[in-house]
Each structure stands twice: as structure tokens, then as C-alpha cells.
Ligand code: SF4
């Protein structure tokens with residue numbers, strides 16, 4: 001995994017143009033069963049990929065925190081939401097709450113998340129490869145393949161299986 005993570009930014013860069021073209025076509029004529037295809041690809045990939053050997057999303061990019069996330073996690077720490085925000089979060093250029101710094105402060109040296117049961121929705125859903133109407137988040141996915149080895153593999157398999 002370590003070696004793959006080292007190579008990933010270059011691999012993603014090399015595939016960037018091809019991925020752009022693929023997703024532009026996919027947006028225009030997505031197969032009717034795309035949701036099912038994505039569920040299969042996602043499940044197959046995460047049977048092979050163990051996030052505990054990676055944690056690259058937690059190390060290099062942080063999640064957005066919704067108000068619900070803030071309330072839930074603050075409660076977990078027995079803090080007021082404002083106190084939790086002051087301790088850990090900042091407002092980014094899109095006016096969203098994000099981590100003050102990465103790697104995520106809740107990530108352990110063993111790659112376990114110390115707030116796993118109450119973690120943000122964005123962490124639970126990353127890399128979003130099993131979401132419905134996957135073609136609608138193509139720009140985000142093109143970015144994520146440079147961070148997430150599973151997303152990279154899933155997009156490569158998509159291109160093999162879906163002929164456009
Ligand atoms: S979701 Fe992707 S980047 Fe995050 S730990 Fe799993 S494989 Fe790594």
C-alpha cells in the first residue's frame with residue numbers, strides 16, 4: 001500500500017485526461033443500471049482494500065463538518081458545539097467547517113479513527129463511489145483518485161466495464 005500511495009499522484013495525473021473524457025461521456029449517456037454497477041464495483045474494491053493500511057484521506061484531506069456532525073461530535077466530547085468548533089475547526093473559503101489542520105487530529109498512529117462511531121458524514125461516505133447518480137460527482141471523483149487508491153482502482157475498473 002505504501003508504494004501505491006507514493007505513486008498515486010503521478011498515476012492519477014497520467015490518467016487525468018482519459019478520466020475527464022470518460023466522465024464527460026458518462027454524464028451524457030450513463031447506463032441505466034449505473035447505480036448497481038457502482039455498488040458492485042465499490043463492494044468488490046473494499047473487499048480487497050483495507051482502509052486501516054492506508055488512511056490517506058484522513059492524512060491528506062479533511063472532511064466537511066455539517067452542523068449535525070458538530071453537534072454529535074461535540075456531545076461525544078461533552079463540549080458545547082462552539083467550544084468544539086474553537087478547538088478543532090475553521091471556516092474555509094466556501095464557508096464550510098473544516099479541520100484546522102491535517103492529518104486529522106482524530107487519527108491515531110495505528111490509522112484508527114478515535115471518533116469512528118460519531119465521525120462526520122463525509123468520512124462515512126468517502127470516497128462516495130457507491131452513491132446514487134455517481135456521474136454527478138465526476139469533478140470530485142477526478143480529484144479523489146489522486147488521494148484514494150480505492151477510488152483510483154474503481155474508476156479504472158469502471159472504464160473497463162462501461163463501454164461508452
Ligand atoms: S477511503 Fe480511500 S484514501 Fe481513505 S483510507 Fe480508504 S482507501 Fe485510503
Ligand code: SF4
Pocket residue numbers: 057058062063104105106107108112113114115116119120123
Ligand atoms: S474524523 Fe476520523 S475518519 Fe474522519 S478524517 Fe478524522 S480520523 Fe479520518
